[in-house]
Amino acid sequence: MRYIISSAIASFAAALPAMAEVPRVITDIHPVHSLVAQVMGDLGTPELLLEKGASEHDFQLRPSQAAGLADADLVVWIGPELTPWLERALAGLGEGSSQLALIDLPGTETRQFSESGAHHAEDAHDPDHGQDETAEAGHDGHDHSAEEAEHDEAGHDDHSHDGTDPHAWLDPANAELWLAAIAAELGRIDPENAATYSANAGSAATRIRALDAEIATTLAPIQGKPLIVYHDAYGYFAAHYGLEIFGSIALGDATAPGAARLAELRDGVAAGTPVCLFPEAQHDPTLVQQLAEGTGARIGGALDPNGSTQGPGPGAYAALLRSLAQTMVDCVQTS
Numbered sequence: 291m292r293y294i295i296s297s298a299i300a301s302f303a304a305a306l307p308a309m310a311e312v313p314r315v316i317t318d319i320h321p322v323h324s325l326v327a328q329v330m331g332d333l334g335t336p337e338l339l340l341e342k343g344a345s346e347h348d349f350q351l352r353p354s355q356a357a358g359l360a361d362a363d364l365v366v367w368i369g370p371e372l373t374p375w376l377e378r379a380l381a382g383l384g385e386g387s388s389q390l391a392l393i394d395l396p397g398t399e400t401r402q403f404s405e406s407g408a409h410h411a412e413d414a415h416d417p418d419h420g421q422d423e424t425a426e427a428g429h430d431g432h433d434h435s436a437e438e439a440e441h442d443e444a445g446h447d448d449h450s451h452d453g454t455d456p457h458a459w460l461d462p463a464n465a466e467l468w469l470a471a472i473a474a475e476l477g478r479i480d481p482e483n484a485a486t487y488s489a490n491a492g493s494a495a496t497r498i499r500a501l502d503a504e505i506a507t508t509l510a511p512i513q514g515k516p517l518i519v520y521h522d523a524y525g526y527f528a529a530h531y532g533l534e535i536f537g538s539i540a541l542g543d544a545t546a547p548g549a550a551r552l553a554e555l556r557d558g559v560a561a562g563t564p565v566c567l568f569p570e571a572q573h574d575p576t577l578v579q580q581l582a583e584g585t586g587a588r589i590g591g592a593l594d595p596n597g598s599t600q601g602p603g604p605g606a607y608a609a610l611l612r613s614l615a616q617t618m619v620d621c622v623q624t625s
């Protein structure tokens with residue numbers, strides 16, 4: 291399909307040399323793809339690396355995708371905090387290609403993992419807090435750690451446990467801010483359509499503001515109700531909407547929890563503190579079921595923090611936020 295369209299444009303462009311081709315844009319995950327698709331509008335469609343139903347933490351480039359990166363005009367991605375391997379792939383980008391790491395854009399609201407999730411719960415409830423921190427800092431069981439030690443001079447190994455929480459797309463204020471930067475970069479590459487990109491970004495920002503107000507209304511009844519989530523992905527969403535994440539089972543990069551973390555969550559559930567536990571669409575729900583077993587805590591629907599279980603497209607960002615909010619509300623309000 292792409293080949294046919296490219297050929298058609300190429301022959302058309304040969305006949306009319308003044309007509310510029312719309313930039314070829316590659317995106318990492320569904321929410322980023324959605325934002326870029328809204329900015330490009332009718333001019334074109336970005337490509338998406340993450341496959342349907344995949345976790346944002348364990349996807350890898352297929353060889354055809356790696357080859358495709360070489361002739362991208364622009365790569366829009368969250369940043370190395372989420373996908374360190376993509377940073378390495380981008381080092382090989384051709385001259386004339388550019389990349390936009392959204393989490394690094396000025397004005398982006400960023401959070402540290404220590405501000406969110408189970409760390410917060412530890413501060414409040416666990417006298418062995420310091421011990422647990424040490425155990426986590428020493429955790430070294432990622433799939434990617436050996437590869438990183440071998441290839442990565444910049445030393446991103448601890449990005450996903452400490453340091454910046456990469457799930458910044460779950461704060462709609464960030465999404466709104468990023469739209470303008472995406473439009474500016476597309477306009478720089480494709481000045482002929484700069485006004486269209488800018489206008490599309492403006493419309494999308496208006497839609498996101500309305501979405502934000504709608505989600506805030508949806509979530510208002512469950513503010514402050516302690517929730518347990520599968521992985522430490524919801525710090526931005528919780529902070530923005532006043533939710534209380536009592537803890538997360540898996541770590542911020544979705545790797546397995548330590549025994550100390552599980553014991554702490556089990557104590558909380560046994561004491562009746564969290565009202566709902568949420569599995570995730572991309573991960574095995576067994577640990578969630580074991581934690582809830584024999585307690586009064588409810589198991590909610592599967593959350594999907596990257597929207598990959600739904601189809602990609604301009605509407606995917608709104609669908610993702612609505613789905614998270616509704617799944618949380620549905621569980622808490624029936625508890």
Ligand SMILES: [Zn+2]
Nearest residue numbers: 346523542543
């Ligand atoms: Zn995540």
